[in-house]
Amino acid sequence: MFARGDSYQRVALSRLNQVYQALGGRRALKYSDAMSYGADQILTGQGNSDYERYIRTVDLLKLQPEPDSWKHRDELLFTIVHQSSELWLKLAVAECDEIVIKLKSGDILAALRLMPRIPLCITNATIALDMLEQMSPWDYQQVRRALGHGSGFDSPGFNAIRRAIPKLGVEFFRILNEAKITLLQMYVNHEKHDEIYRLAESLVEIDERLITWRARHFKVVERSIGLHVSGTQGTPVEVIGKLRDKTFFPEFWDVRTEITNYALSEENK
Numbered sequence: 548m549f550a551r552g553d554s555y556q557r558v559a560l561s562r563l564n565q566v567y568q569a570l571g572g573r574r575a576l577k578y579s580d581a582m583s584y585g586a587d588q589i590l591t592g593q594g595n596s597d598y599e600r601y602i603r604t605v606d607l608l609k610l611q612p613e614p615d616s617w618k619h620r621d622e623l624l625f626t627i628v629h630q631s632s633e634l635w636l637k638l639a640v641a642e643c644d645e646i647v648i649k650l651k652s653g654d655i656l657a658a659l660r661l662m663p664r665i666p667l668c669i670t671n672a673t674i675a676l677d678m679l680e681q682m683s684p685w686d687y688q689q690v691r692r693a694l695g696h697g698s699g700f701d702s703p704g705f706n707a708i709r710r711a712i713p714k715l716g717v718e719f720f721r722i723l724n725e726a727k728i729t730l731l732q733m734y735v736n737h738e739k740h741d742e743i744y745r746l747a748e749s750l751v752e753i754d755e756r757l758i759t760w761r762a763r764h765f766k767v768v769e770r771s772i773g774l775h776v777s778g779t780q781g782t783p784v785e786v787i788g789k790l791r792d793k794t795f796f797p798e799f800w801d802v803r804t805e806i807t808n809y810a811l812s813e814e815n816k
């Protein structure tokens with residue numbers, strides 16, 4: 548697949564034009580002619596091209612309301628931010644399930660190769676939040692009316708994340724126990740326990756990115772509707788403020804304090 552500005556595409560189009568005109572073609576072919584979908588499309592399904600059929604763009608692009616049914620000006624923006632976040636979280640959960648299988652089978656390196664995908668998914672959902680701040684606080688009030696009792700607490704993506712991520716912790720602590728070392732010992736001798744160390748740090752990375760998402764979400768909520776009000780399900784905004792530092796893996800944060808105290812005790816010997 549080549550992008551519109553791709554030089555390969557331009558060369559191919561210019562050669563096609565030479566042949567076309569030699570055969571008596573009256574006008575120069577345009578990019579759109581070259582892109583007309585011929586017999587070389589091999590997949591079945593809805594859409595004119597294999598791209599549309601494979602990506603299922605026909606179904607996908609039907610999932611956003613058309614302007615004539617919009618209840619407010621920002622319906623498309625609001626829907627796309629939420630839908631795309633759900634998709635990134637769906638990928639994060641799928642990768643998480645796969646990583647758990649790898650860890651159960653003892654393949655730590657394979658798990659480590661997949662691990663960065665989870666924080667990347669969460670970062671994409673975090674960046675998507677920026678778009679919501681393009682709505683004015685007053686315009687958001689129109690959005691709120693259209694939402695019914697729709698609330699982020701019912702986000703399938705986040706609820707699946709809440710169930711999936713702790714499974715990584717279970718596998719990690721099983722592996723740590725099997726190595727017969729404590730978390731502190733592993734961190735102090737991290738070079739000796741490199742795989743376990745990298746596993747631990749990838750869980751910290753996931754935890755930190757989720758905390759970053761919550762902090763960002765909280766600010767977006769405050770900027771949109773204010774602090775001393777309740778959401779569509781009656782939850783005071785202050786409550787999500789308190790959830791900000793919620794962690795899946797408190798042990799990994801506590802061990803930092805233990806490491807510092809241990810280092811200090813060694814220095815004082």
Ligand code: HEM
Pocket residue numbers: 628629632633676679687697698699700702705761764767768771772777778779780781782783784787790
């Ligand atoms: C302007 C945009 C947004 C506003 C004003 C907003 C508002 C709120 C409010 C007030 C709550 C508390 C529960 C309630 O009463 O509804 C909440 C919770 C939540 N929202 Fe949003 N939200 C926004 C965007 C998003 C987006 C894009 C997502 C991504 C899927 C999301 C996911 C969540 C989640 C997961 C919770 C549960 C709290 C947690 O687990 O930390 N929200 N939101």
